[in-house]
Amino acid sequence: MASPKKYPSSSDYAEALQNTGSCFRDKDLRGGDVQTTPLGMPRAISGNFASVFSVVGGNGKRYAVKCFTRHVPDQQVRYEAVSAGLADLNTSWQIGFDYQQSGILVRGSWYPILKMEWIEASGLIPWLERNLEQSGAIADLALDFADMVNDLQDAGLAHGDLQHGNLIVDRAGRLRLIDYDGMFSKSLIEHGAAEMGHINYQSPLRTMNDYDDKLDDFSAWLIYVSLLLLIEDPGLWTEFHAEGEEKLLFGREDFEDRQVLSALAGMPQFSTALAALETCWSARALSFVPEFEPAGLPSPDEILTGGGYDPLPSARTVQDPPAIPTGRPQQVRPVTFSGGLGSSRLCLALAVLGLLAMPVAVLLPVVGIPVVALSLLAAVAIAVPAYRAQPELADRQRAAYALQSAREERFAAAERLRTGRPSPHRAPPAAATPAGGTPGASREQIEIERVTAQAQEEKAQVTQALAELQQTEAGRLREALEAVQEAHVVQQLKPLVITRSILWGIHPRITRHMAQVGIVTAADIGSVTVGPAAGKRKVGLIVDRRGQRYLIDGLDGAGVQALKAWHRGEVNKAMKTAPSTLPPEDVEAIRKAAEQERQQLKAQQAQLLRRISIETRAIKKRQQAEQLRMRHAGGGARRPPAPPRQPEKTARQIAQEELEAAEQAERRAAQVLDSYSGIRLDRFLLR
Amino acid sequence: MPYTAEISRANPACFVFVVDQSTSMEDQIGGEFVQRKSQVVSDAMNRLLYELTLKCAKEEGVRDYFHVAVIGYGATVGSAFAGPLAGRDMVPLSEIASSPARLEERTKKTPDGAGGLVEQTVKFPVWLDPVSDGGTPMNQALSKARHLVEQWVEQHPSSFPPVVLHLTDGESTDGDPTEVTRGIMSLLSTDGNALLFNLHVSGAGGTPATFPDNDTQLPDSFSKMLFGISSPLPEHMKNYARAQGLSTGEGTRGFVYNADVSSIVQFLDIGTRASDLR
Numbered sequence: 001m002a003s004p005k006k007y008p009s010s011s012d013y014a015e016a017l018q019n020t021g022s023c024f025r026d027k028d029l030r031g032g033d034v035q036t037t038p039l040g041m042p043r044a045i046s047g048n049f050a051s052v053f054s055v056v057g058g059n060g061k062r063y064a065v066k067c068f069t070r071h072v073p074d075q076q077v078r079y080e081a082v083s084a085g086l087a088d089l090n091t092s093w094q095i096g097f098d099y100q101q102s103g104i105l106v107r108g109s110w111y112p113i114l115k116m117e118w119i120e121a122s123g124l125i126p127w128l129e130r131n132l133e134q135s136g137a138i139a140d141l142a143l144d145f146a147d148m149v150n151d152l153q154d155a156g157l158a159h160g161d162l163q164h165g166n167l168i169v170d171r172a173g174r175l176r177l178i179d180y181d182g183m184f185s186k187s188l189i190e191h192g193a194a195e196m197g198h199i200n201y202q203s204p205l206r207t208m209n210d211y212d213d214k215l216d217d218f219s220a221w222l223i224y225v226s227l228l229l230l231i232e233d234p235g236l237w238t239e240f241h242a243e244g245e246e247k248l249l250f251g252r253e254d255f256e257d258r259q260v261l262s263a264l265a266g267m268p269q270f271s272t273a274l275a276a277l278e279t280c281w282s283a284r285a286l287s288f289v290p291e292f293e294p295a296g297l298p299s300p301d302e303i304l305t306g307g308g309y310d311p312l313p314s315a316r317t318v319q320d321p322p323a324i325p326t327g328r329p330q331q332v333r334p335v336t337f338s339g340g341l342g343s344s345r346l347c348l349a350l351a352v353l354g355l356l357a358m359p360v361a362v363l364l365p366v367v368g369i370p371v372v373a374l375s376l377l378a379a380v381a382i383a384v385p386a387y388r389a390q391p392e393l394a395d396r397q398r399a400a401y402a403l404q405s406a407r408e409e410r411f412a413a414a415e416r417l418r419t420g421r422p423s424p425h426r427a428p429p430a431a432a433t434p435a436g437g438t439p440g441a442s443r444e445q446i447e448i449e450r451v452t453a454q455a456q457e458e459k460a461q462v463t464q465a466l467a468e469l470q471q472t473e474a475g476r477l478r479e480a481l482e483a484v485q486e487a488h489v490v491q492q493l494k495p496l497v498i499t500r501s502i503l504w505g506i507h508p509r510i511t512r513h514m515a516q517v518g519i520v521t522a523a524d525i526g527s528v529t530v531g532p533a534a535g536k537r538k539v540g541l542i543v544d545r546r547g548q549r550y551l552i553d554g555l556d557g558a559g560v561q562a563l564k565a566w567h568r569g570e571v572n573k574a575m576k577t578a579p580s581t582l583p584p585e586d587v588e589a590i591r592k593a594a595e596q597e598r599q600q601l602k603a604q605q606a607q608l609l610r611r612i613s614i615e616t617r618a619i620k621k622r623q624q625a626e627q628l629r630m631r632h633a634g635g636g637a638r639r640p641p642a643p644p645r646q647p648e649k650t651a652r653q654i655a656q657e658e659l660e661a662a663e664q665a666e667r668r669a670a671q672v673l674d675s676y677s678g679i680r681l682d683r684f685l686l687r
Numbered sequence: 688m689p690y691t692a693e694i695s696r697a698n699p700a701c702f703v704f705v706v707d708q709s710t711s712m713e714d715q716i717g718g719e720f721v722q723r724k725s726q727v728v729s730d731a732m733n734r735l736l737y738e739l740t741l742k743c744a745k746e747e748g749v750r751d752y753f754h755v756a757v758i759g760y761g762a763t764v765g766s767a768f769a770g771p772l773a774g775r776d777m778v779p780l781s782e783i784a785s786s787p788a789r790l791e792e793r794t795k796k797t798p799d800g801a802g803g804l805v806e807q808t809v810k811f812p813v814w815l816d817p818v819s820d821g822g823t824p825m826n827q828a829l830s831k832a833r834h835l836v837e838q839w840v841e842q843h844p845s846s847f848p849p850v851v852l853h854l855t856d857g858e859s860t861d862g863d864p865t866e867v868t869r870g871i872m873s874l875l876s877t878d879g880n881a882l883l884f885n886l887h888v889s890g891a892g893g894t895p896a897t898f899p900d901n902d903t904q905l906p907d908s909f910s911k912m913l914f915g916i917s918s919p920l921p922e923h924m925k926n927y928a929r930a931q932g933l934s935t936g937e938g939t940r941g942f943v944y945n946a947d948v949s950s951i952v953q954f955l956d957i958g959t960r961a962s963d964l965r
Contacts, residue, residue, distance in 0.1 A: 006931075010741035011734060015809050022805060039790065041812065044744045051741060108798030123746055244696030470877075474844035477875050576865075580873045581880055591877065 008106040010051040013067040014042045016106045017053055023105045026115060028057035029065065047165075047179075054118055066114035067104060072181070074191050075112060076101050081185045085157050093148045093177045095119060119176055121168035128248075132234040137173060139300035142227040144175035146294040149220045153292070158184040158215035162223060163198035164248060184215050200251035205286045220292035221280050222250060225273045231303045232269065239263075239609075255281045259602045266610030268405060273297055403669040405617075410662035412618040417655040447619050455612040462605045466598065473594040480586055485578040490545070492574035493523035506563065510554045514542065517550045522571075528564040530557060622658060689879030690921035692847040694752050700847035701754045701777065701839050702959055703832045704732065707855040708761035712819035714856070714890060716947070724888055725817035727951060728854055732757065732815050735955045740784035749784040756835050757814075760828035762821030769816050776835055787812035825859035829867045833874070840876045849874070849881045852958045854951075856888040858909050868916040882918040884941030884958045886951065896944040897953070898928055900936035910944050917942035920957075927960045 008016070016023040017034045024030045035054035037043045044051040049070040056062045072078070079099035086094055096117045103113030122130075131137045145167070152158060159166070160182035168176050182195040193211040196202065201219040226248040229236055240249045240260050247254075254260045261278075264270050276290075276297065283289045497520060499511045519525060524544055531541030531551045540555030540563070555563070694700045712725040736755065743752045756777045759767030766774050770788025790810045799805040829851075836849045851871055874881040893906030902914040917940040920928065925935045931953065943954045 009738055010744075011738045011811075014737075014741060015811070018809050019807050022799060022807070038785070039787070039812065041790070041810065044741045045746055046742050046744050051744075105798075105800040108800065110800060126747070242697055246695055470844050471841075473877055474840060474875065477877065481873060481875065572866075575869075580869055582875075 007069050007071055008067070008111060009069055010044055010046055010067075012106050013051055013053070013069075013104070014044060016104060017042045017055075020055065025102060025105075025110075026100060028059055028061065029055050029063065029115065030058070032057045032063075049181075062118035064116040064118045065104075066116065068112060072194055075099070078183070078188060078191065078194065079114070079180070081187045082157075082180045082183045084187075085155055085183075085185045086180075089151055089155050091148070091151050093144065093151070093175055095176060095178050097180070116178075119168065119170055119178075121170040121176060124164040124167040124169065125248075127169040128230065128237065132230065132237055135231045135234070135304055138227055138231045139304045140173065141169065141175055142224060142231065142300040145220075145224060145227065146292075148175060148177060149216060149224075149292050152216065153213070156186055156213055158213050160184055160193070160215045161195060161197040161201075162216050162219035163201040164223075164246070165198070167223070184211055184213060186213075198246070200247040202252075203280065203283065203286060203289060204252065205283070210286055214286065214289065214291070217289045217292050218280050218286075221276055221290075223248065224292070224294055225277055225297070226250065228273055228297060228300065228303060229264075229270060231300055236264075250277065257599070257602060259606055262603070262606040263609040266606075266613050403666065403673050406662065406666040406669040408614050409618055410659065410666050412614050413655065413659040413662040416618075417652070417659050448616060451612065451615050451619065455608065458608055459605070462601055462608065466601050466605075469594060469597055469601065473590065476590050476594070477582065477587065480590060481579075481582050484582060484586070485575065488578040489571055489574040490523045492577070493525075493570055494521050496522040496570060498522065506559055507554065510552060510559065513552050513554060514550075517542075517544075517548075517552075519544060519550065522567055525563075525567050528560055528567060530560050622654075625658075625661070690848065690923065692845060692876070692878035694847050696750050696752065698846055699751055699754055699779075699843065701756070701836075701843075701849045703835050703849060703851045704755070704757040704767075705828050705832050705851060705853040705855075706732065706757060706759045706767055706815075707823065707825075707857070708759045708767070708818040709821055709823040709857065709860075710761070710819055711823075711857050711890065712761075712817075716888060723817065723819070724856055725819040728888075729815045729817040731951045731955055733811065733813050734952065735959065736783055736814050737812055738956075739959065740780060743780055744784075749781040751779040751781050753780045754778060754839075755780060755783060756832075758828050758831050758835075759815075759818060760824050761818060764824055764827045764831060767815055767818070769814065772814065777839070783814065787814050788816070789813055822860040823855070823857055824861045825855065825864050826861045826867055829853070829864050829871065833867055833871045836871055836874050836881050840874050840881070843876065845877045848876045848879045850958060851881065851883045852886070852955065853883065854886045854888070854954075855913075856890065863912075865912065865916060872916075872918055879921075880918070882921070882941065882958075883916060884954070885913045885917045886943045886946060886954045887913050888951075889945050893945060895946055895950070896942070897946065897950055898933055898935060898939050898957075899942065899944075900938035900940065905944060914940060914942045914944075924957055924960050928957050931957065 020029065020034060021031045024032070032055040034042045035056075042053055044053055046052075049072070050066050050068045052064050052066045054062060055065050068075070076099060079097070083097070083099070098115045099112065100115060101112050102110035103115070104111050128138070149162075159177060159180070161179065162177075166177060166179045168178060170176050182193065182197065184193075189211065193208050196206060196208060197215075197219065201222055203218040206215075206218070229249060236249060240254075240263075241247070245251070250260060255277075261274065264274055280289050498506070498514060499508065499520075514520070519542055526543040526545045526547065529541050529543075531539045540552045540560040542550050542552055542555075542563075544550065692698065692700075706728060708725065712723070712728070714724055715721050716724045716727055739753060739755070740749050743750045754777045757767040758765065758776075766772070766776055768775055768778070768788075771786040772778055772783070772788075789812075791813050792808055792810050794806060794808045796804040796806050832851050832853075836851060839846070839849050868883055871881055871883050887910050889907075889910060891906050891910070893910075894904055896904055898920060899905075899914070902911045905911050905914055920935065920939050920941050924941075925939060928935050928939075933953075941958055943950055946954060
């Protein structure tokens, strides 16, 4: 086989594109206008293996011309197969393309191009950043995305590199998919994979040998769940996406270091979505990554309307009496299997699949009988969809959320009672109850501000500690290397006994003086200078390696010079043979220590985020309870303004009441959850 | 494993080019056409900078995956940028992209693909002019490079380690550079030691050597010394060099001796090869 020819570089293409009259064969592109930078040079958009240029053809239409900087085996066959596969689909997200084997002439040779329609569109990340507060638009996009993945699945295709860079949003707000270089099509199986996809969107298990219709499952879950989370809480973007990061909310590192995941774990409304991601991440083999199936999660519309499940447990307290001591007794509804409770489907199939997939994966090597695994999987495949179709499951999950949230509220209330913490801040005299204001609201507002401010401060401290740790790590590495080098130098200098060394101008009497203070070899000397003038005579001063200073009687100016030159020469000589790098095990140890500290800090950060979330929610809950009480107390009449209460007493009382209410709510939530205990997969199977 | 840090806008990498601009760079160098060494080196550098800006060009413009410094040494030691960037040391790539000294036009005959030749005018950006004047204060120039690398790793402790690419044609006139180069190579980011690669365009003749793994074929003590102060090629660069048809061994170092024009381009290409950009 002839070795593949070296492909032109981006600048070679940029040069050729300055003469479109001669570089293109295609009649639309020939003589076209290339879009340029402000400097007047062809404007490129580059990936790792290609640059794309924009050309307005003679027909007035604008095209994207992709020029390849790397040889891809069987490129033409691949594009033809993908083209054929997509032709049957005829969907709105596709981009039309035309692969031309001899498309562009560069320095006398023809190279392929991909001629595509030009779409005026925005990359997913900039689009999200502009539309974070438009939950409806994000919900539409999520629906588009799920449909798109389903289209691909139905056609037996996989894109292979679903990621923010390949998802663009056109002027009409519709999602479009670009870059079909690495697509899977059944007809291409023998050719194998052409790429591995973006690291932040792929399972760590994916290799170049993986090439099937499941290529997109991991990335599809990741993207879809990220979009769902953003519909629910746009604040997550600023929380978890640093400027310039090449990911949405989760990248490879986030799965590895758990920071984001553990922070989100404190927010029960995300648990199903996160369970889906965990299942994907912890799959023992790529084939165990569950097929992308958005019906298993609350739909974007449900999240948008707050239906499906209650996204914010704290919001529920407005209609939900448990937090209010005077409320009506809660009705505990007996649960029956057939009772449909609306169309909302919140299902646990993923978590269940994940749990089942793991024992199977473990069984395989032990038992070694694939049949066991296969039959198990088959049973699951049949049973799970039926099981998860039960609406009761969603209700049970909701009950579990409610219990968890009630429990958190009780902890928070107990903590408030114990520390009495809110009192000094919650009711600073006068300021907290401005005349005519809602006392409850303003007081809570101040508290929320306090919690937020305090949290910001603590967060900044942790963030700074993390940043400093990075500096410290580099510093430690440097210091360790310096220490190793110094040890080497000392080792080299030790045999050089000063008396025996040929050192002109050093009288034995002087070396005796030196020996008396412990300076015997070159290794004992740190530095040599002239000491503070004592009378008229100059006296040599030797600083030893420990920093001790010794004036050496009899050591004159010439002696100092000689000793200094000799010592420096020997040090330099020794430095030449000193190691220039640290032994890998030392580097490892330093990194490990820093990593441990980093993990601790990150855990601290996660805990902090969780605490903020709990506290803020608890405050909001109290606020709502307060308002409701106001309303009950007399048609919106405000609390009588007159006698300023003892703040200390009020805070305690409130905290006590809140704790009791929280305990009651928790008991009720536990009771509700208990009533669902009849629903389990095994029972369902036996039914 | 070292030399695997992700290069991103959040975690950029840096290149420091150290370019000999002494009088002897006036001499000519063989290859396809005979040219002055200073011209060949500045052409190669301009080409490389243009390539880098294109490689990092995205929808919204050029991303700062890299920051670049070019130090020239001859009559003076300092930034070798001409035009708006004159006097600047470490410059983010987006600024390099938008601020060349000028666009130059050259007319050349290129094959028309049908057996004939056609004359075409092409424009290209220029950041560096060919300079050849003065002595060879190599120590001073490399000390400046060390200073820049030191600053970089202080500010970007977890970045891909800085790469220093040194292009010279002769012996230092301000002393043995061994110590200062050891200083460069002992600077660390958490991803490994800084890298120093040397290109020696000697007038001494001898067999050209591209990324050798020993110095036995090198003709004089100075080229052997430069080999000695060149870092071993990290794995991904070695792989890339192999993909370019070069043979590499266990101890292959980032050193090129008496290269022709295309090898100079190759030296820069391989020496600035990053792992995939994200």
